[in-house]
Amino acid sequence: MSDTPNARRRFLQGGLALIPLVTLASHGVPTAFGDTPRQPATPQLQPDDYRPRFFTDVEWAFVQAACDRLIPTDELGPGAIACGIPGFIDRQMDTPYGHGALFYSQGPFITDQLPELGYQGRLAPRDILRLGIAGCDQWCRQTHGQPFAGLASLMQAQVLHLLEEGKVPLEALPSSQFFNQLLRNTREGYFADPVYGGNRDMAGWKMIGFPGARADFMDWIDHPGERYPLGPVSISGQRG
Numbered sequence: 001m002s003d004t005p006n007a008r009r010r011f012l013q014g015g016l017a018l019i020p021l022v023t024l025a026s027h028g029v030p031t032a033f034g035d036t037p038r039q040p041a042t043p044q045l046q047p048d049d050y051r052p053r054f055f056t057d058v059e060w061a062f063v064q065a066a067c068d069r070l071i072p073t074d075e076l077g078p079g080a081i082a083c084g085i086p087g088f089i090d091r092q093m094d095t096p097y098g099h100g101a102l103f104y105s106q107g108p109f110i111t112d113q114l115p116e117l118g119y120q121g122r123l124a125p126r127d128i129l130r131l132g133i134a135g136c137d138q139w140c141r142q143t144h145g146q147p148f149a150g151l152a153s154l155m156q157a158q159v160l161h162l163l164e165e166g167k168v169p170l171e172a173l174p175s176s177q178f179f180n181q182l183l184r185n186t187r188e189g190y191f192a193d194p195v196y197g198g199n200r201d202m203a204g205w206k207m208i209g210f211p212g213a214r215a216d217f218m219d220w221i222d223h224p225g226e227r228y229p230l231g232p233v234s235i236s237g238q239r240g
Helices: 005-015 016-025 055-070 086-090 125-144 153-164 175-191 200-208
Strands: none
Touching: 055 086, 055 125, 055 153, 055 175, 086 175, 125 153, 125 175, 125 200, 153 175
């Protein structure tokens, strides 16, 4: 949450391992929520043009404000809003992943589990975000007189810190669980293939030097330890 470049780089590096997962989770997979596979969303819309399909207007305002605080634009590159991350998360919530279809969701449910055992709760990602946003907005109104999106940016950052530390009382779930879900999805959107709506212009990949979905690297196999000189390529064939 620090504004220093090094802190932001460390923050984003925590999401690099999530690239394969989000590619799978966002892809068209037949589930009980519909037998027709969902196709990847197209990313051509600019941030102000996208209209959410899952989030309500109030929820959408929260997600945009929170993502803007989690990954702001700075000297390292464009932030979450410019890269279309809120739209990515909105699309993601209407996939099998968002519905929790990729998880084992039978009891017993454990809320205070060890991190190495993985998620063992009853809520799907879309439920975690929806309940968390409602609870956080209610707390912000009671404490600061405004919903989260209406607070000054410094206060928004402080609220996110409190969520992360589990210090915001939410009725439906621990605030740290809500924060971690939002943080994870924000990172995923920043580093996922642009075909899923985030990582616009492959800004996240360019920042870390990730080559993307190139067909092969045979021409570079004899250059160990050297920085790959070519720009990234999306699954769609778009070049960075």
